[in-house]
Amino acid sequence: MNAEDIRLLIDTLAERVIAASDELTALDQAIGDGDHGINMKRGFEAVRAEGPAIAASDLPAALHKLGMTLVMKVGGASGPLYGTLFMALAKAMPPDPDRAAVAGALSSAIAAVKARGKSDVGQKTLLDVLEPVQRALAKGADAQGLRAAAREAAKATIPLKATRGRASFLGERSIGHMDPGARSSEIMVGAVLDALEQRT
Amino acid sequence: MTSSNVGIVIVSHSKDVARGAAEMVRQMVGPEVPLAHCGGDPGGGLGTSVESIMAAIAEAWSDKGVAVLVDLGGAETNSEMAIELLPAAQRDRVVICNAPIVEGAVMAATESSAGSSLAAVRSTAEELYAGSMVR
Numbered sequence: 328m329n330a331e332d333i334r335l336l337i338d339t340l341a342e343r344v345i346a347a348s349d350e351l352t353a354l355d356q357a358i359g360d361g362d363h364g365i366n367m368k369r370g371f372e373a374v375r376a377e378g379p380a381i382a383a384s385d386l387p388a389a390l391h392k393l394g395m396t397l398v399m400k401v402g403g404a405s406g407p408l409y410g411t412l413f414m415a416l417a418k419a420m421p422p423d424p425d426r427a428a429v430a431g432a433l434s435s436a437i438a439a440v441k442a443r444g445k446s447d448v449g450q451k452t453l454l455d456v457l458e459p460v461q462r463a464l465a466k467g468a469d470a471q472g473l474r475a476a477a478r479e480a481a482k483a484t485i486p487l488k489a490t491r492g493r494a495s496f497l498g499e500r501s502i503g504h505m506d507p508g509a510r511s512s513e514i515m516v517g518a519v520l521d522a523l524e525q526r527t
Numbered sequence: 528m529t530s531s532n533v534g535i536v537i538v539s540h541s542k543d544v545a546r547g548a549a550e551m552v553r554q555m556v557g558p559e560v561p562l563a564h565c566g567g568d569p570g571g572g573l574g575t576s577v578e579s580i581m582a583a584i585a586e587a588w589s590d591k592g593v594a595v596l597v598d599l600g601g602a603e604t605n606s607e608m609a610i611e612l613l614p615a616a617q618r619d620r621v622v623i624c625n626a627p628i629v630e631g632a633v634m635a636a637t638e639s640s641a642g643s644s645l646a647a648v649r650s651t652a653e654e655l656y657a658g659s660m661v662r
Contacts, residue, residue: 362573398608406608408604493600
């Protein structure tokens with residue numbers, strides 16, 4: 328992946344997450360502590376500001392810098408979780424990955440996020456989107472298929488009862504709301520696909 | 528030459544809670560235990576910051592190790608992240624105690640002031656939950 332494409336990827340991610348900040352905060356106000364959008368916005372504003380430096384190296388190094396920036400700037404639990412996701416992706420991603428390499432890297436990054444959050448699928452977290460998307464990717468889904476997988480997976484967190492993260496304090500009352508982390512993951516999946524499609 | 532006592536780090540979502548807990552430790556245990564605290568996210572709101580946690584660990588550093596006391600979930604996740612980002616030689620000498628933040632900090636510091644090992648400091652703090660003094 329060349330520098331221009333990496334820059335497009337980073338900028339698109341930042342732009343989409345920042346634009347969704349109010350929506351993410353509203354979701355988090357329902358079942359969390361209401362800061363997910365604010366935290367993610369702060370993190371991705373830092374990413375946007377450091378865009379040129381982040382994109383100055385190859386894809387693995389850029390993913391690592393992106394992860395570190397989120398770890399340092401986001402603040403909530405989503406900082407280390409998304410930071411770990413991107414830093415683990417960096418470790419497993421070749422500079423010019425094909426589908427199988429991305430699917431493999433995403434699989435090990437998901438394992439790292441599970442370890443960081445001491446959580447698993449079905450607990451109403453970002454993992455409930457990341458894992459179905461990884462599965463669809465490994466099975467050969469196209470961009471539309473991946474978008475649909477992310478959308479359906481985020482929607483499927485609505486009836487779940489949270490058993491991890493701040494929403495778990497609410498117990499049964501967490502049922503009926505989409506998980507903010509699942510939604511931010513869906514947004515990031517869309518951003519990545521859009522950036523890849525816009526490549527020249 | 529660092530202190531001969533285990534360092535204590537207090538990580539809260541709130542700067543005021545962190546400062547208050549640290550103040551209680553200082554008053555009850557005295558100055559011989561390396562102590563640092565941090566609270567608030569990178570924007571200054573309620574939350575925690577990996578950067579601040581790393582700085583607090585450095586401030587309270589002791590070659591005998593550092594025990595970290597945390598409040599809610601994100602404080603623990605961010606503290607684990609901060610520990611992982613430390614140099615390899617330090618990483619294994621920092622532990623997070625599964626204990627209530629205020630009582631845990633006071634108990635851990637009391638144990639530390641006696642010159643105890645990191646493992647002993649941690650288990651004294653964690654007895655608070657095991658012995659159901661709290662919860």
